[in-house]
Each structure stands twice: as C-alpha cells, then as structure tokens.
Amino acid sequence: MSRSGRHVHAVVSVLAAAALVLTGCSSGGSKGGGNDKEQQENAERQKALIKFGDAAASKGPAAEVPGAKSGGTISVPARDSYAHLDPAQIYVFNEMQVALLLHRGLTGYKATSNDGSKHEVVGDLATDAGTTTDGGRTWKYTLKDGIKFQDGSAITSADIRHSVERLFAPFINQGPPYLQQWLADTPGSDYRKLLPDGPFKGKHLPDSVLQTPDAKTVVFKFKEPHPDLPYALAMAGYAVVSQKGDTKEKYDKAPVVSGPYKIQSFKSGKSMVLVRNTNWDPATDPIRHQYVDRFNITFNQQYEDSTKALIADGGTDRTAVSWQNSVDAGNLSKVLNDPKMKSRTVIGYQPFVGQININLSHKPMQDKKVRQAIAYALPVSPFVRAYGGSAAMEVAGGIISPTVSGYDPSFDPWGKKKNPAGDPAKAKKLLQEAGKVGTKLTFGYSNSQEGQAYSTAMAAGLEKAGFDVQRQEIPAETYFDQVSKLNNNYDIFHTSWAADWPSASTVIPPLYDGRVIAEGAQNYSQVNDPKINSEIDRISRIADPAKAATEWEKLDKYIVKDVVNIVPTAYYKQVQVAGSKVGGVAYDDVIGGVDPRRLYVK
Numbered sequence: 001m002s003r004s005g006r007h008v009h010a011v012v013s014v015l016a017a018a019a020l021v022l023t024g025c026s027s028g029g030s031k032g033g034g035n036d037k038e039q040q041e042n043a044e045r046q047k048a049l050i051k052f053g054d055a056a057a058s059k060g061p062a063a064e065v066p067g068a069k070s071g072g073t074i075s076v077p078a079r080d081s082y083a084h085l086d087p088a089q090i091y092v093f094n095e096m097q098v099a100l101l102l103h104r105g106l107t108g109y110k111a112t113s114n115d116g117s118k119h120e121v122v123g124d125l126a127t128d129a130g131t132t133t134d135g136g137r138t139w140k141y142t143l144k145d146g147i148k149f150q151d152g153s154a155i156t157s158a159d160i161r162h163s164v165e166r167l168f169a170p171f172i173n174q175g176p177p178y179l180q181q182w183l184a185d186t187p188g189s190d191y192r193k194l195l196p197d198g199p200f201k202g203k204h205l206p207d208s209v210l211q212t213p214d215a216k217t218v219v220f221k222f223k224e225p226h227p228d229l230p231y232a233l234a235m236a237g238y239a240v241v242s243q244k245g246d247t248k249e250k251y252d253k254a255p256v257v258s259g260p261y262k263i264q265s266f267k268s269g270k271s272m273v274l275v276r277n278t279n280w281d282p283a284t285d286p287i288r289h290q291y292v293d294r295f296n297i298t299f300n301q302q303y304e305d306s307t308k309a310l311i312a313d314g315g316t317d318r319t320a321v322s323w324q325n326s327v328d329a330g331n332l333s334k335v336l337n338d339p340k341m342k343s344r345t346v347i348g349y350q351p352f353v354g355q356i357n358i359n360l361s362h363k364p365m366q367d368k369k370v371r372q373a374i375a376y377a378l379p380v381s382p383f384v385r386a387y388g389g390s391a392a393m394e395v396a397g398g399i400i401s402p403t404v405s406g407y408d409p410s411f412d413p414w415g416k417k418k419n420p421a422g423d424p425a426k427a428k429k430l431l432q433e434a435g436k437v438g439t440k441l442t443f444g445y446s447n448s449q450e451g452q453a454y455s456t457a458m459a460a461g462l463e464k465a466g467f468d469v470q471r472q473e474i475p476a477e478t479y480f481d482q483v484s485k486l487n488n489n490y491d492i493f494h495t496s497w498a499a500d501w502p503s504a505s506t507v508i509p510p511l512y513d514g515r516v517i518a519e520g521a522q523n524y525s526q527v528n529d530p531k532i533n534s535e536i537d538r539i540s541r542i543a544d545p546a547k548a549a550t551e552w553e554k555l556d557k558y559i560v561k562d563v564v565n566i567v568p569t570a571y572y573k574q575v576q577v578a579g580s581k582v583g584g585v586a587y588d589d590v591i592g593g594v595d596p597r598r599l600y601v602k
Contacts, residue, residue, distance in 0.1 A: 066114060072293060076320065089172060090175060099259075104258040114586060125155060147281070159241065162243035174480070232501075304330060326388070354393075358564070472489065581601060
C-alpha cells in the first residue's frame with residue numbers, strides 16, 4: 001500500500017516531518033529518545049502471519065475497550081486531504097485509515113489485544129474468514145444477517161458481486177490489483193479484458209470465477225490456489241459498494257457507507273465531519289466501535305503545528321488526535337524524553353519503505369550509468385532528518401522492510417547506511433564516463449514542509465555530482481494521482497510502500513512487474529525487465545512461505561543493485577501524540593498508526 005505524503009503505506013504512514021539542510025551526518029539525524037530494541041522486536045513480531053478466525057471469532061460486537069464510554073467529539077488534525085473515498089480507489093495510508101470507520105468488507109483485521117500487537121483475520125460482513133476445501137482455489141463466503149448500508153438497505157451478494165465487477169471498469173485505477181489478477185489468472189493489467197466495462201453495460205463475470213447463487217452466498221473460483229484471499233479481502237480496496245447507490249466516478253467523493261460512521265460533510269482540502277451511522281449494527285461487527293458522536297477532521301495542518309497544539313493540550317486540543325500526522329522533527333526529542341508525555345504517546349515500527357523512483361519512460365533515465373550516478377549521489381540523510389532522525393526512521397538498503405520476511409540488514413549496495421550523505425565524487429565519475437555531465441533531472445516533490453526540505457537538500461547533493469536538478473512542486477492531496485500518470489513530467493520522485501500483508505509478494509509484484517504498467521498503477525518507475533517479470537511468476541508459485549521469502553530477497557537485490565530503477569531511502573517508524581482527554585489510543589501494527597476504531601472521549 002502507498003503512504004499518503006509518506007501508503008502509508010503513500011507515501012507511507014505514516015507521514016512526514018520537518019526537515020533541515022544537507023550535512024554529512026552519518027546517523028541521518030537526531031538520536032533522541034526512541035527505544036530501538038523495542039522497535040526491532042516490534043518489527044520482528046510483524047513478520048508473523050496472522051491466523052484466520054472462525055465463525056465464533058467473527059461475531060459482534062467487538063470487545064469493549066477498557067474504560068471506554070460513549071459521546072463527545074474528537075478533533076483530527078491532518079496534513080493531507082482525501083483524494084479518494086470510493087473504496088476501490090483507496091490504496092493510500094491516510095485514506096485507508098478513514099476507511100476503517102466508513103467501509104466494511106467480507107473480512108477484516110480484528111485486534112485481539114488492547115495494545116494493537118495481536119490480530120486475527122475474521123469475517124466482517126461474512127460469517128467467517130472464508131472456507132476452502134481445495135487448497136485455496138475455491139473460497140466460499142456467507143453474509144451475516146442484519147448488515148446494511150447507511151440508507152438502511154440490506155447488503156446482499158448482489159452488492160458484493162457488483163463491488164468485485166466494478167474493479168474491472170476503466171475509471172477504477174488507483175486500488176489494489178490482487179483479486180482482479182487472481183480471477184483473470186493473469187499477473188498484469190490484462191485482467192481488465194475479463195470484463196472491460198465492469199458491470200455498467202449489463203455484462204457480468206462468469207460463474208466459472210464468481211458465483212452468487214443466493215442473496216447470502218459468494219463463491220470465488222481461481223485456476224491457481226490463492227490461500228491469501230482472506231488477507232486481500234481485508235483491504236479497504238475490496239470493501240463493499242452499494243449497487244443501487246453506485247454513481248461511478250462521483251462515488252469517489254460521496255460513497256454510500258457501511259461502517260459505524262458516515263460523512264456529514266466533506267470540503268476537499270478543508271474539512272470533513274463524520275457522524276454516527278444509525279444503520280450500523282454493532283452486533284454484526286467484531287472489529288469496530290462507535291463510541292464517539294462526531295469526528296471533526298481539519299486538513300492542511302502541518303506536522304509541526306499539530307504537534308505543538310497537542311503538546312500544549314489546551315481547549316479542544318485536549319480531545320484531539322491525528323490519525324495521520326507524525327510528531328514533527330523539531331519536537332520529536334522533546335516528546336520522547338518528557339516523562340509527562342509518555343501516557344499520551346504511541347510509537348511503532350511501520351512496514352513502509354521509502355524510495356526515489358527513476359522514471360524509465362524518459363529516455364535520459366534509460367542510461368544505466370546515469371541511474372547508477374543518481375544512486376551514488378543521492379543523499380538520504382536529509383530525508384531521514386525531515387522525519388525526525390533515527391527515532392522516526394532508519395536508512396534503507398533494500399526494498400523489503402524489517403517487518404517482512406526476506407529482509408537482509410546487511411544489504412547496502414549504494415553505501416547509504418555507511419554514508420547517507422551520498423558519494424557525489426563517484427557519481428560524477430560515472431557521468432563523465434557516460435558523457436552525461438549536466439543531465440537534467442526534474443524532481444517532483446510534495447508541497448509539504450517535509451517535501452520542501454528534503455527535496456531541496458537532495459537536489460543539492462545531486463547537483464554536486466553534476467546533475468542539473470529542477471524541482472517541481474506537486475500538491476500533497478493529489479501527489480499519487482500525479483506520479484502514477486504514465487506521461488508525467490518527473491524524472492525522479494519519492495514514494496513509499498508497505499506490504500499489504502507480511503509477504504514480499506505484496507511489495508515486488510505491484511511495484512516492479514512490467515505487465516502492470518498502466519495509468520494510475522503503482523509501477524511508478526515504469527520498469528519492464530524480463531527477469532523481474534519471470535521471477536515474479538516463478539516465485540509466486542512457491543507454496544512454502546520461507547522458501548518464497550528467500551527468493552523474494554534475491555529479487556530485491558537484483559532490482560536495487562542491477563536494474564537500478566529505484567533508490568531505497570528509509571524504513572519508517574511512527575510517533576504520535578494524543579490530547580489528554582482522548583482514550584483508547586493504541587498503536588496498531590496492522591494499521592501502522594493510531595487505531596481510530598477504539599477512540600473515545602474520557
């Protein structure tokens with residue numbers, strides 16, 4: 001998943017903080033206050049696969065949060081607005097968080113501990129996490145009684161069929177591709193050929209792949225085993241859409257929701273108000289709560305501003321918490337080292353990995369020596385400092401996170417862990433050998449405080465190597481829409497990605513399979529390497545997760561070291577602060593941040 005601005009796992013969760021100028025500091029920034037051992041244990045814990053729950057585990061209501069009570073309003077400061085609210089278009093961290101309150105799917109992640117460290121996948125709209133009798137080729141789901149949309153209409157298998165079929169429509173181009181590819185039995189974007197217009201011209205998926213024999217039953221049929229289906233269906237991108245309420249493109253701003261909250265108002269770039277959905281029945285929901293009467297979300301709140309307000313803890317800020325904004329770099333040490341802040345602070349290791357994408361659709365970027373020069377010259381220390389230094393992230397060597405099996409802490413092909421300020425001398429030598437000194441680089445960056453800071457410092461490092469860098473600002477709200485356009489103007493730009501479940505199969509295929517190059521897809525560098533493509537197919541057929549992890553690790557190294565379509569920057573952590581009157585605050589491993597479903601006003 002992408003992390004918004006950070007995509008959070010956008011470009012990742014979760015999101016960024018204030019930054020400084022380029023220096024040669026080998027640590028990448030501040031060392032204040034984090035418990036590194038605890039975070040490493042946190043990362044190791046996240047590698048474990050989460051079990052599938054049975055019918056009993058899938059029954060509502062959700063277990064009560066200790067001390068929780070109903071009522072009140074919580075304020076939510078957020079830097080970035082929501083570009084998408086249609087679940088099928090959601091694949092960015094901040095949108096995935098609000099989707100937890102708005103949308104429901106066949107399955108979902110249920111927290112089984114109050115600290116957000118233990119989970120199981122359970123039936124959400126379905127009575128269980130799914131049943132299969134043939135190793136994952138056929139999956140059957142039965143819908144619960146009493147599940148409804150916000151307008152009071154019952155959710156039936158016809159709505160589930162419609163939700164799946166519309167994923168094939170051309171206007172759905174931002175969400176996850178797994179289910180569509182599995183149904184079409186193709187690894188690339190050719191899945192659309194199975195139902196080119198979605199259900200909107202009267203055609204439907206054949207019974208050989210999707211069956212809805214009655215109002216309560218949904219059956220998925222795949223040619224190859226897909227034992228991970230319950231994980232995939234737990235993603236926001238596969239939540240239910242109302243068949244009768246589907247307004248196609250317009251649904252993206254005014255969806256008909258099924259969760260405990262509905263949208264009272266949404267002013268893009270300004271504010272959103274969520275209020276109770278009276279047609280949500282807690283008896284059907286093992287995952288969510290509806291303690292709060294109202295959430296007031298205010299956009300364009302920079303990390304520094306929201307952090308200072310939450311630290312001060314006055315007025316309405318006492319009942320405020322950000323789902324998206326991290327503690328900013330300038331205040332991170334203060335928060336981590338103040339004992340009085342401990343009870344209001346949550347910290348976690350996120351599954352996001354940051355990377356600078358090199359756009360291979362641009363001819364100058366097709367010269368491997370130019371790409372190698374970018375990789376050597378690029379300083380990552382300003383990026384790490386922008387988010388608060390080592391307490392907020394650590395320098396990355398590869399594209400597999402410490403939270404995912406296959407991570408190799410020793411892999412560092414461009415020397416970033418030893419020298420995060422970059423090696424402009426080595427880079428310049430490569431440019432000279434290629435006769436490419438003065439190569440122009442258009443550097444697309446988010447117009448946030450963090451994006452301004454790290455892009456300025458990174459550009460300075462690249463210029464030392466002999467590049468002519470032109471920075472180009474991109475609005476944070478539509479950042480991913482812009483960089484995922486096939487004909488964008490950017491030679492290099494930053495994104496981050498998190499595994500959708502603890503497997504590199506949810507990292508490498510969506511980002512680097514050349515067959516998924518398409519408008520709005522996540523192959524941001526537009527790499528189309530035959531070896532990557534064939535290895536994706538080979539490794540995806542390996543049934544043993546441990547053996548597959550070893551092979552994904554090898555492919556990670558080939559992509560970063562030999563193809564050089566991206567340069568890893570950092571592995572993310574998250575530090576967030578809540579007002580003193582907000583209860584139920586916990587860092588959730590699966591979410592990669594504060595869990596909004598548990599919150600209440602003390």
